[in-house]
Amino acid sequence: MVKLRKLHEPLEDRKGSLYFDGCSVKELAEKYDTPLYVVSEKRIRDNYNHLHDALIRIYKYVRVYYAAKANSNLTVLKILHSQGAYLDTVSPGEVFMGLITGYTQDRIMYTGTSVRNDELKMLVDANITVNIDSQSELDRLLKISVPQIISVRVNPEIGAGHHSHCVTAGPDSKFGLWEEEAIQAYAIAQRARVEHFGIHMHIGSGILEVEPYVAAVEKLLSIAKRVHDEVGINFEFIDIGGGFGVPYKPEDKEFDWGEFASKVVAPFKNKISEYGLGKPFLCVEPGRYLVADASILLTTVNTVKVTPAKKFVGVDAGFNTLVRPTMYGSYHPILVANKLDKPETETYDVVGPICESGDALAKDRALPEVAEGDLLAVLNAGAYGFSMSSQYNARPRAAEVLIRQGKSFVIRGREQLDNLTANQKVQVDL
Ligand SMILES: *Cc1c(COP(=O)(O)O)cnc(C)c1O
Numbered sequence: 001m002v003k004l005r006k007l008h009e010p011l012e013d014r015k016g017s018l019y020f021d022g023c024s025v026k027e028l029a030e031k032y033d034t035p036l037y038v039v040s041e042k043r044i045r046d047n048y049n050h051l052h053d054a055l056i057r058i059y060k061y062v063r064v065y066y067a068a069k070a071n072s073n074l075t076v077l078k079i080l081h082s083q084g085a086y087l088d089t090v091s092p093g094e095v096f097m098g099l100i101t102g103y104t105q106d107r108i109m110y111t112g113t114s115v116r117n118d119e120l121k122m123l124v125d126a127n128i129t130v131n132i133d134s135q136s137e138l139d140r141l142l143k144i145s146v147p148q149i150i151s152v153r154v155n156p157e158i159g160a161g162h163h164s165h166c167v168t169a170g171p172d173s174k175f176g177l178w179e180e181e182a183i184q185a186y187a188i189a190q191r192a193r194v195e196h197f198g199i200h201m202h203i204g205s206g207i208l209e210v211e212p213y214v215a216a217v218e219k220l221l222s223i224a225k226r227v228h229d230e231v232g233i234n235f236e237f238i239d240i241g242g243g244f245g246v247p248y249k250p251e252d253k254e255f256d257w258g259e260f261a262s263k264v265v266a267p268f269k270n271k272i273s274e275y276g277l278g279k280p281f282l283c284v285e286p287g288r289y290l291v292a293d294a295s296i297l298l299t300t301v302n303t304v305k306v307t308p309a310k311k312f313v314g315v316d317a318g319f320n321t322l323v324r325p326t327m328y329g330s331y332h333p334i335l336v337a338n339k340l341d342k343p344e345t346e347t348y349d350v351v352g353p354i355c356e357s358g359d360a361l362a363k364d365r366a367l368p369e370v371a372e373g374d375l376l377a378v379l380n381a382g383a384y385g386f387s388m389s390s391q392y393n394a395r396p397r398a399a400e401v402l403i404r405q406g407k408s409f410v411i412r413g414r415e416q417l418d419n420l421t422a423n424q425k426v427q428v429d430l
Pocket of ligand 1: 204244
């Protein structure tokens with residue numbers, strides 16, 4: 001018999017049936033239909049507390065900026081706001097959603113790239129801290145208005161990530177300013193009478209090892225010291241970005257916050273004191289870590305198809321609903337929610353309804369024998385899941401449901417056909 005996967009919170013195996021945060025996923029699928037994203041409020045809070053506690057134990061002045069792009073559902077934003085999170089945003093839309101869910105301007109950071117002038121104007125008018133991504137952006141910002149505070153996104157020349165698309169520092173990266181340019185940028189901002197400063201980096205996404213942070217934070221602090229010494233400014237915050245990974249593959253290990261605390265936060269504390277940098281806030285910007293394992297995607301099996309070469313399980317969620325496997329070749333664990341007690345004796349490609357051959361949630365995946373009508377749960381679907389979904393092939397987007405204290409609530413209704421045509425105007429008279 002094939003060994004069954006060991007489930008951990010908020011997943012539970014009750015007599016072969018999958019429960020998520022105390023709810024039967026079968027009942028959820030019956031009530032709300034599929035494809036369906038299911039979000040655990042408790043898991044988001046637990047993840048936040050776990051991360052925050054690990055940092056604050058070593059250094060008192062910590063700010064956790066939730067990177068909204070991982071999952072910008074308003075309820076998710078509210079939950080994290082109530083935890084005390086700040087917000088990292090990359091578009092005016094995310095700023096808007098932050099403001100309407102209770103994040104005040106002073107709790108929102110903007111880390112854009114290729115930023116428009118009207119975005120910059122909106123940001124300075126609203127007093128939102130901008131992480132400058134280029135010399136041009138700084139020049140254009142100062143021409144519009146001199147903000148109270150400026151932060152520069154630095155390229156520490158060290159990047160990391162689960163896929164080349166997700167490495168956001170290092171020699172080939174479009175993000176941030178290199179050391180000499182960054183120092184110049186601070187000098188220009190100071191001459192323009194900016195009074196408050198931060199410094200920022202974000203090296204990549206889906207990083208499971210602590211090592212890349214050790215080297216990058218060292219480099220960031222050495223740049224901060226040079227800016228402090230050569231330009232003569234003090235930093236209110238030092239932002240080391242996000243990117244903390246979660247285990248997707250069975251062999252992946254969990255991000256080790258204990259190791260991060262001892263190898264990154266403790267040296268950070270020592271170095272800022274050695275360099276005379278005062279007591280700046282240590283900022284982190286987790287997206288994926290807070291929300292990935294707090295959601296699953298439920299999808300129903302429409303077809304089982306056996307060709308002379310392969311076996312396919314056709315489900316009702318494709319890359320329109322979850323694009324990560326197609327876009328990054330990402331692995332998501334998949335459970336047959338009604339057959340947890342059955343051995344994984346078969347090998348299937350799990351494919352969606354989109355008319356492209358790249359439309360697969362999993363390839364050559366060991367699963368129990370699957371039948372039409374079975375319910376699959378795609379795990380770790382909460383980060384870059386719904387937020388990257390689309391209406392491709394003219395399919396309305398999925399619904400989202402929150403589990404809160406054992407009860408389920410719709411937090412985003414399923415799109416209908418009229419969502420597909422909402423902004424269109426037929427202008428030809430045929
Ligand atoms: C995307 C992003 C993050 C979050 O990345 P995760 O891998 O989800 O933690 C943090 N900071 C910036 C600037 C980002 O663009």
